[in-house]
Amino acid sequence: AQTVTQSQPEMSVQEAETVTLSCTYDTSESDYYLFWYKQPPSRQMILVIRQEAYKQQNATENRFSVNFQKAAKSFSLKISDSQLGDAAMYFCAYRSRLSGSARQLTFGSGTQLTVLP
Amino acid sequence: NAGVTQTPKFQVLKTGQSMTLQCAQDMNHNSMYWYRQDPGMGLRLIYYSASEGTTDKGEVPNGYNVSRLNKREFSLRLESAAPSQTSVYFCASSEGPGPSYEQYFGPGTRLTVT
Numbered sequence: 707a708q709t710v711t712q713s714q715p716e717m718s719v720q721e722a723e724t725v726t727l728s729c730t731y732d733t734s735e736s737d738y739y740l741f742w743y744k745q746p747p748s749r750q751m752i753l754v755i756r757q758e759a760y761k762q763q764n765a766t767e768n769r770f771s772v773n774f775q776k777a778a779k780s781f782s783l784k785i786s787d788s789q790l791g792d793a794a795m796y797f798c799a800y801r802s803r804l805s806g807s808a809r810q811l812t813f814g815s816g817t818q819l820t821v822l823p
Numbered sequence: 824n825a826g827v828t829q830t831p832k833f834q835v836l837k838t839g840q841s842m843t844l845q846c847a848q849d850m851n852h853n854s855m856y857w858y859r860q861d862p863g864m865g866l867r868l869i870y871y872s873a874s875e876g877t878t879d880k881g882e883v884p885n886g887y888n889v890s891r892l893n894k895r896e897f898s899l900r901l902e903s904a905a906p907s908q909t910s911v912y913f914c915a916s917s918e919g920p921g922p923s924y925e926q927y928f929g930p931g932t933r934l935t936v937t
Contacts, residue, residue, distance in 0.1 A: 710865070739922045751866070751913065751928035797865050801922040810881060811926065813865020 708733045708800050712814035719788045720822050727783045727817045729798030737803040740781045746794040793821045825849055827929035829914050835935045836904040844899040844932050846914030854920045855897035859910040872897055873920035904936045
């Protein structure tokens with residue numbers, strides 16, 4: 707079974723600064739997807755960014771980018787120019803590409819990000 | 824578009840009571856999911872429906888039943904609620920069942936079982 711570990715329960719960053727959230731995962735599969743989800747106080751889960759394991763290039767979405775290290779099974783999220791609206795719980799998640807098991811997202815325990823004005 | 828809607832937003836049950844959580848999506852998605860989120864943890868899959876007419880167990884299905892009423896609606900039933908089912912429940916939907924399809928989440932239902 708796959709596991710996802712987020713070792714930083716809480717992080718804080720000054721507005722306009724850069725912060726990196728860490729995520730490691732364990733799997734025996736070679737083909738999968740990795741995700742970062744954001745959960746603001748409204749509780750709505752919002753997809754931030756997605757990485758396909760077979761793509762070597764790191765995914766980017768505006769101020770959000772990832773550092774995907776497949777051999778190390780590491781998938782960190784970098785938020786540049788942090789804004790007050792970035793304050794939220796961030797979850798790292800894994801999903802296999804294999805059929806049969808492809809429906810299940812496995813989530814980490816989350817990192818609570820505070821943005822300081 | 825409303826996206827994924829869930830009712831109710833909050834619910835308090837006594838042990839042994841039953842209830843049904845409702846979920847509807849207006850995006851014409853084929854696949855729908857029910858997750859639970861416990862304090863300090865990520866979401867865990869309870870049941871999913873890859874397409875209308877099919878349902879399958881996820882990671883934590885015990886104590887729950889589901890019904891895919893039609894393409895839009897996917898309900899979760901607790902037949903005899905237990906305090907261990909106190910949690911926040913999320914419904915999600917996606918265009919297809921594979922991992923390349925983004926899952927869209929509802930706002931959640933906070934359930935307390937006393």
